[in-house]
Amino acid sequence: xxxxxxxxxxxxxxxxxxxxxxxxxxxxTIVDADPELxxxxxSVEKMGERRKYxxxxxxxxxxxxxxxxxxxxxxxxxxxxxxxxxVPTRAQYIRTIMLELQRLASHLMWAGAYMPDxxxxxxxxxxxxxxxxxxxxxxxxxxxxxxxxxxxxxxxKRDLPDGFEEKTERILKLFEQRLDEYADxxxxxxxxxxxxxxxxxxxxxxxxxxxxxxxxxRGCGVKHDLxxxxxYEIYEEIDWDVCxxxxxxxxxxxxxxxxxxxxxxxxxxxxxxxxxKKMPKGPTMSARVPIxxxxxxxxxxxxxxxxALMYLVGDGSDRPYRWKIKSPMFTTISACPHYLKGYKLAxxxxxxxxxxxxxxxxxx
Amino acid sequence: xxLFGLCKTMAELTADMFIVPVLRFQRNIFPPFSYPxxxxxxxFASEGGIVTLAWIYAVNIAFAVxxxxxxxxxxxxxxxxxxxxxxRGPMLSFRAFRELGEDLAGEAPTWRFKGNYSGIGIIQxxxxxxxxxxKELIIPNKADKFLFSMGPIIFISSSVFxxxxxxxxxxxxxxxxxxxxMVIMAAFxxxxxxxxxxxxxxxxxxxxIGGMRSAAQLMSYEIPLLLSMAGVFLLAGSYNPVxxxxxxxEATWLFGLPMWNFIPQFIGFIVFMICILAxxxxxxxxxxxxxxxxxxxxxxxxxxxxxxxxxxxxxxxGFAGAAVATILFLGGWAGPWPVPPEIWFLLKVYxxxxxxxxxxxxxxxxxxxxxxxxxxxxxxxxxxxxILIVIFMxxxxxxxADIVSLPEVF
Amino acid sequence: xxxxDLHKQLKSMEGVSKVSxxxxxxxxxxxxxxxxxxxxxxxxxxxxxxxxSLITAIDNQPDFELVYHLSCLSxxxxxxxxxxxxxxxxxxxxxxxxxxxxxxxxxWFGANWHxxxxxxxxxxYFIGHPDLRRVLLPEGFAGHPLRKDxxxxxxxxxW
Numbered sequence: 020x021x022x023x024x025x026x027x028x029x030x031x032x033x034x035x036x037x038x039x040x041x042x043x044x045x046x047x048t049i050v051d052a053d054p055e056l057x058x059x060x061x062s063v064e065k066m067g068e069r070r071k072y073x074x075x076x077x078x079x080x081x082x083x084x085x086x087x088x089x090x091x092x093x094x095x096x097x098x099x100x101x102x103x104x105x106v107p108t109r110a111q112y113i114r115t116i117m118l119e120l121q122r123l124a125s126h127l128m129w130a131g132a133y134m135p136d137x138x139x140x141x142x143x144x145x146x147x148x149x150x151x152x153x154x155x156x157x158x159x160x161x162x163x164x165x166x167x168x169x170x171x172x173x174x175x176k177r178d179l180p181d182g183f184e185e186k187t188e189r190i191l192k193l194f195e196q197r198l199d200e201y202a203d204x205x206x207x208x209x210x211x212x213x214x215x216x217x218x219x220x221x222x223x224x225x226x227x228x229x230x231x232x233x234x235x236x237r238g239c240g241v242k243h244d245l246x247x248x249x250x251y252e253i254y255e256e257i258d259w260d261v262c263x264x265x266x267x268x269x270x271x272x273x274x275x276x277x278x279x280x281x282x283x284x285x286x287x288x289x290x291x292x293x294x295x296k297k298m299p300k301g302p303t304m305s306a307r308v309p310i311x312x313x314x315x316x317x318x319x320x321x322x323x324x325x326x327a328l329m330y331l332v333g334d335g336s337d338r339p340y341r342w343k344i345k346s347p348m349f350t351t352i353s354a355c356p357h358y359l360k361g362y363k364l365a366x367x368x369x370x371x372x373x374x375x376x377x378x379x380x381x382x383x
Numbered sequence: 384x385x386l387f388g389l390c391k392t393m394a395e396l397t398a399d400m401f402i403v404p405v406l407r408f409q410r411n412i413f414p415p416f417s418y419p420x421x422x423x424x425x426x427f428a429s430e431g432g433i434v435t436l437a438w439i440y441a442v443n444i445a446f447a448v449x450x451x452x453x454x455x456x457x458x459x460x461x462x463x464x465x466x467x468x469x470x471r472g473p474m475l476s477f478r479a480f481r482e483l484g485e486d487l488a489g490e491a492p493t494w495r496f497k498g499n500y501s502g503i504g505i506i507q508x509x510x511x512x513x514x515x516x517x518k519e520l521i522i523p524n525k526a527d528k529f530l531f532s533m534g535p536i537i538f539i540s541s542s543v544f545x546x547x548x549x550x551x552x553x554x555x556x557x558x559x560x561x562x563x564x565m566v567i568m569a570a571f572x573x574x575x576x577x578x579x580x581x582x583x584x585x586x587x588x589x590x591x592i593g594g595m596r597s598a599a600q601l602m603s604y605e606i607p608l609l610l611s612m613a614g615v616f617l618l619a620g621s622y623n624p625v626x627x628x629x630x631x632x633e634a635t636w637l638f639g640l641p642m643w644n645f646i647p648q649f650i651g652f653i654v655f656m657i658c659i660l661a662x663x664x665x666x667x668x669x670x671x672x673x674x675x676x677x678x679x680x681x682x683x684x685x686x687x688x689x690x691x692x693x694x695x696x697x698x699x700x701g702f703a704g705a706a707v708a709t710i711l712f713l714g715g716w717a718g719p720w721p722v723p724p725e726i727w728f729l730l731k732v733y734x735x736x737x738x739x740x741x742x743x744x745x746x747x748x749x750x751x752x753x754x755x756x757x758x759x760x761x762x763x764x765x766x767x768x769x770i771l772i773v774i775f776m777x778x779x780x781x782x783x784a785d786i787v788s789l790p791e792v793f
Numbered sequence: 794x795x796x797x798d799l800h801k802q803l804k805s806m807e808g809v810s811k812v813s814x815x816x817x818x819x820x821x822x823x824x825x826x827x828x829x830x831x832x833x834x835x836x837x838x839x840x841x842x843x844x845x846s847l848i849t850a851i852d853n854q855p856d857f858e859l860v861y862h863l864s865c866l867s868x869x870x871x872x873x874x875x876x877x878x879x880x881x882x883x884x885x886x887x888x889x890x891x892x893x894x895x896x897x898x899x900x901w902f903g904a905n906w907h908x909x910x911x912x913x914x915x916x917x918y919f920i921g922h923p924d925l926r927r928v929l930l931p932e933g934f935a936g937h938p939l940r941k942d943x944x945x946x947x948x949x950x951x952w
Contacts, residue, residue, distance in 0.1 A: 025588050032675050047592070047751055060929040064914075065938055136675045138666060138748025144468040210667055210746045213753055227843045227866050230903020236866065243866045248878035249818065317862065317882070319846065328847050328862060345847040345862075353906035364592065365750045368675035382929060 022050060025364075029058045033368045035132055036378025040355070040371070047364045052356040056349075059382040067342040072098050072312065073172055075342070080166040082344070083380040086125035086323040088117050088157070090380065091170045093320040096251055097329035098172050101316035102309050109301040110174040111252045116187075116294050117157065117169055118252070119287040123194075124153040125323035126280045126287075129375045133277070134205075136368035137214050142205065149197060152190045159183055173305030184295050191288050198281065206278060215273035219370030221358045222270040229357060230350025233325025234283060235374050238276040240265030245321040257293045259286055273373040280375075310337045324348055324375050346380040385554040386441055394436035398427045402436075438557075442547045445557035449546030449699065452729070456698050458505045459733070460740050467744045473507035515691030523684050527584040534581025535689045541573035542696035545703035552716040552724035553625050562622040567707055568609060571662055574700065575601040578671060582681035593680030596751055597671040600661055603758030608658035610766035611651040614773035615644050615711045628715030643714035647776065651769035652712045654762050659704040661754065664697065666743040670751055705735040796820075796872040796879050799840060803881075808832065818877040823884045830895040832883075833861075837900050841869035842881060845901035848908060850915035852941045857887040857917060859894060893918035914939040 028039035037058035043051040063082065067075045079094040080087040092114060099106060106114075127150040134142025154164045160179050161167035169176045205211050221231070223239035236243055244261040246254040262282040266272040271279075312333035319328040325347025334340040351374055359370060406424035410417050426432040458473070465472025522531055548567045550556030560566050575597050582594020616622055619630040627644075634642040645652040661668040672680030682693050709715055709731040716724035749757075800820060804812045808825035809832070815821045824832055836842045846862040861883040870879040885894060896919035898905040908919045909928040916937035919925060927934060936943055 023588065027676075032678060057927075057929045057931065062938065134747070138669070138673060138675060139746065141464075141468050141744045142747075144470070148469060204745065208746060210749055213749055214747055223867070224843065228902050230845060230901070232844070232866070241867060243868070243878065245878070247876050248866075249880075250877070326846060330847060330849050330860065330862070332851060341849070341851045343847065343849040343860075349906055349910075350903040354902055357902070363750055363752060365670070365673060365676055365748075 021045075027367065028055075033136065033371060034378075035372070035376045036381075038352070038376075038378050038381070040367070042359070042364070042367065044364055049359050049362055049364065049367070052359045054352050054355050056352070056378075056382055059378050061383065063383045064342050064344060067339055069338065071310070071337045072102075072339060073310075075339070076168055076170065076172075077166075080168050081379065082346075082383070083322075083324075083377045084165060085128045085377055086121055087166050088121040088169060089125075089320065089322045090327060091168065092118055093318065093322065093327045093329050095170045095172050096318040096320060097316055097331045098312070100318050101312045101314060101331050101333055102172070104173045104305050104308055106174055106305055107302045108253070108299055109178075110303045110305075112294050112298040113160070113175050113179055113303060114170060115252045115254065115257070116179075116291055117160070117167075117175070119290045119294075120153055120157050120187075122323045123284055123287050124150050124157065126284050127153065129280065129323075130277075133372040133375075136372035137211065139205075139211070142201075145197075145201065145204075149194055152194065156183075156187055156190060159186070171304065173308035174303050178303045187291065187295070191291065195285070195288060198284065206274075206281070212274060214369055215277060215373070216266070218273045218362060218366050219276075219358050219373060220266065220270050220272050224269075225357070226271070229354035230347075231325070231354060231374075232347050232351075233322065234279045235271065235276055235325065235351065237261070237263050237283075238265070238271035238279040240269055240271070245319055245326060249319055251318065251320060253294075253297075254290075256297065257290050259290050259293065262286055273369050276373045311335055319345075322347060322380075324377060324380075325351070327380075344380075344383055346383065348374075348376055348378075348381040352376065352381060386444065386556060387437060390437040390440035390444070391433065393440055394433045398433055398436060402427050441557040445547040445551075446543070448551070449702065452702055453695060453698055454505065454508050456702055456733075456736055457508055457695075459736065460698075460743075461507070462504065463737065463740045464744050467741070473504035475504070476506040476510050477503040512691065515688045518687035520687045520689060521684075523586060525586045526684065527586065530580050530584035531684075534577050534584055535685065535692060536577070537580060538574050538577030539692045539696045541570050541577065542699045542703075544570050546699060549703060549706045549710065550624050551728050553628070555725050556625070560623070563624045564612065564616075564622050564627070564707065564710070567703070568612070571700070571703075572601065572605060574696075578681050581685070582671075585681070585684035587684050589677045589679075589683050590681045593671040593673075593677050593683075597664070597681065599751070600664070600668065600670060600754060600758075603755045604658045604661040604762075607654055607758060607762035607766040608662060610763070611648075611654040611658065611769055612711060614648050614651045614769050617770070617773045617777050618644065618648070624710045624715065627710060628717060631714045632717040641714060641717060643712065643717070645712040648712070648769055648773060650765055650772070654766045654769065655708060655712065657757075657762060659708055660739065660742070661758070663700040663704045665701060665739055667746045667749045668754060669748060670754060673748055675748075701736065701739065702732065705732045705739070708735055796870055799870065799879070802840075806832065806835070815882070817875075818872045819880045819882060821882040821884070823886070826885050826887060826894055829885055830897070833863075833897050833900055836863060836881065841865045841867065842879075843867065843901075845897065845904040845907065846880075848897075848904060848911055850911040850917050850939070852915065852939065854941050855889045857889060857892050857915070859885040859887060859911070859917065861885070861897075887917065892916060893920055895920050896922040898922055913937070916940060 022043055022045045024041055024043050026039060026041050028034040029037045034040065039055040041053040041055065042049050063078050067078055070078070075094060076091050079091040082090040127146045131143040131146030131150065134140070134146065157167060158164050160177060160183065161169040221229070221239070223236065223241040226236050226239050227241070232243070240263050242261050242263050247261055262279065264271070264275040264279040264282065266275040313335040315330070315332045317328060317330040319326055326345065327347060328345035330343040330345070331339050332341040355371065359367065362370065403424050406420045406427065410421035410424065427436065462472045522528055545567060547557045548563065548570060550558070578597040579594040582590040582597070585591070615627060619627040621627060631643045632641065664671060672682060674680070677683070682690055685693060709728060713731045716728040718724065718727035796818065800812065800814070803809055803820065803822060808828035810823045812820060812822045842863040842865050844864045844866045846864050849860040851858040851860065862880065863883065864880045865878055868878065872879055887894060894917065896908055898908055898919070899921070905923070906928055908922055909925060911917045912919060912925050913927040913930055914937055926932070930938070938945070
């Protein structure tokens with residue numbers, strides 16, 4: 020067969036959103052790739068310049084439907100840095116709990132979306148069944164299941180409801196049992212490993228240069244986690260470890276990127292438990308939150324997919340003068356020709372699925 | 384009484400009571416134009432006509448039995464898949480019909496809020512059929528229109544043809560060809576031509592890659608498949624399903640237990656089961672229609688009843704493949720007395736199908752290069768080893784039986 | 794290498810001004826446009842900034858400002874012995890009539906699409922960029938919408 024271009028997307032089972040991947044194949048081997056974005060561009064940055072600071076949390080919620088709280092939190096942190104607002108300790112604990120619950124839900128959503136990419140429909144239903152548990156938990160304090168709008172500038176929307184800790188503990192216990200069960204179905208399965216091992220390899224230094232961060236970078240064995248390295252909220256007071264995996268010396272493949280997320284989910288469970296243990300009583304909202312701000316500030320947080328960076332410039336009015344969002348997937352997708360070349364056509368879903376694409380945040 | 388005997392009786396009855404009198408009557412209506420009707424009447428009264436009619440009945444009965452089983456297989460697949468995935472599967476279809484009726488009559492739905500969620504799930508197949516028939520048959524503008532319609536015909540007819548080729552027991556057989564299993568495998572091999580045709584004619588890159596994959600998969604799996612069957616043929620000395628099952632029924636093992644072919648030819652059994660799974664294109668070997676990268680593979684451009692029949696034909700092939708496996712390795716219809724042999728046969732077939740359903744919903748799909756590697760590098764040598772073992776058992780061991788007295792195992 | 798050493802070394806470099814700590818692990822500085830390529834090459838090769846986090850273009854009417862956020866992820870640069878990862882925030886001021894600067898996408902591949910985005914939405918030209926096309930907006934879109942003087946006009950299109 021001669022070389023030919025195949026256009027995958029914007030509507031294709033592989034894409035997990037709206038984007039186009041044009042691949043040039045020689046028979047079944049990928050020779051070249053060209054990603055294209057913009058189908059979901061909503062000009063969030065431009066809209067943000069027309070809205071007041073506190074109104075923008077609705078926009079940040081909608082950046083990524085799988086992980087909306089982490090994006091709002093990232094924005095809220097940057098605004099607090101800009102306005103120099105102190106957040107009460109209890110609010111920080113509640114935020115951490117919500118962030119980790121959201122990370123669990125997001126990783127489960129990813130795992131559920133990854134399994135059909137490999138031809139495993141049952142896996143999707145199992146992981147999405149578990150995601151429902153965490154959506155139920157997130158619903159209790161915030162009142163909604165997908166777009167929470169729970170993080171507010173200077174604190175959180177409201178305190179945790181009664182009995183939240185017991186319910187969370189019950190669900191976490193169930194979830195841990197289930198993760199152990201799934202190990203036999205997925206990571207110990209021969210065919211699953213045949214599909215994921217030695218596929219989509221890149222080294223840690225390549226990944227940093229290409230702008231790949233988060234779990235994908237930790238899957239290369241690089242111990243980099245912004246929750247520790249640019250610490251925020253109360254992550255440094257909690258007992259937990261940054262987990263790393265590597266497929267070989269310094270590089271990652273789809274399997275190590277799968278495993279790092281499973282490890283991270285277990286770590287999140289640990290963080291939530293420890294938060295409940297150490298959580299003090301007190302107010303959940305800062306007493307004084309200004310409306311206007313000037314100067315510039317940025318904060319970066321560890322989103323479920325990598326490094327989320329919010330850069331804000333204020334001109335003294337109640338609206339941001341410039342608001343820039345750094346999405347981890349934007350650069351990761353841009354590098355996809357590098358880690359797709361040389362693999363088979365059937366590896367495209369396996370590789371692109373394993374890096375956990377979310378087009379909402381990518382297209383902004 | 385055999386199926387053919389039954390059909391012959393029916394043919395004699397219908398010929399005597401209905402066909403011959405009607406044709407004789409027609410001959411007398413407009414002479415001389417209606418004289419051929421008289422010739423036809425004479426032919427139906429003769430032995431040749433009766434036998435032909437009996438064959439037609441037998442084939443139709445086998446076809447009906449096969450299609451009934453198809454509905455059961457699809458329903459079984461849905462229910463077991465649902466149970467594996469922690470959900471319920473189709474069970475409200477009948478209620479949906481009722482709701483539709485109430486909607487059409489302009490009434491408020493009465494059953495929805497009662498918490499009585501029960502219905503007849505198997506009707507889901509009917510609902511799917513109705514839906515598929517009522518949909519438009521779209522032919523893409525730049526497709527090769529003739530081949531685009533020929534592809535489904537080749538694929539579906541060769542698959543339906545399989546239904547009449549295997550016997551359910553020595554008495555319930557629509558065909559009694561001496562080379563029965565060879566004919567079945569030949570019919571199995573026609574289908575990829577249809578796949579390739581429809582994949583190419585769709586003028587779609589996904590379809591074409593799907594068709595190519597199908598051809599490559601057939602090439603690499605047909606050889607170990609036939610080689611693993613060769614051991615059974617050697618042991619039975621025949622291609623006839625009836626002879627093969629008779630040989631398995633007579634062979635005994637320790638304590639007089641039956642020695643079906645999967646015991647002495649365990650390697651061959653494993654190779655055959657993997658290859659037939661690839662032959663009928665089920666997960667983990669459903670590469671031609673890998674939905675993650677090829678959208679829907681070679682069926683991407685098909686719609687309506689064609690698409691539906693593609694799916695149905697795949698289940699037919701699955702059913703036929705399981706039947707072949709049963710005949711070759713699981714003793715066919717052999718089983719203890721009180722249960723009739725046809726039921727024994729179907730039980731074994733369903734056992735294999737349930738096994739396949741479990742596989743389908745618990746493993747991912749494997750990759751093209753891996754599947755070819757598995758076929759050529761692993762299954763082909765294994766099937767050759769299996770043949771060597773059988774040759775030793777059948778040809779060489781009897782000469783030495785007097786000198787080296789092995790225990791009476793083989 | 795330690796972060797405080799970096800502070801001194803950066804101060805002594807050519808074209809660099811207003812070097813200051815804005816957080817414990819972040820250094821902010823202004824850079825002359827003409828020496829940007831030399832400076833970024835040195836940052837990457839000698840100071841272990843192997844990751845380009847973000848390139849932001851700001852329309853400070855009338856001038857443009859480019860903000861580069863570069864970070865060290867591998868932990869080669871230690872910040873006072875803590876686990877924190879070091880970061881540099883580089884500001885480059887551009888004239889409105891010639892908004893162009895040397896591309897850094899050959900140094901950091903991750904900067905490639907950030908530069909394309911800055912070109913797309915703000916109209917900054919990156920000299921030496923391998924593939925400077927629009928990335929988020931469609932081909933043929935007129936204007937650069939994040940500029941403050943951009944006026945939104947509804948274009949009636951026939952479908």
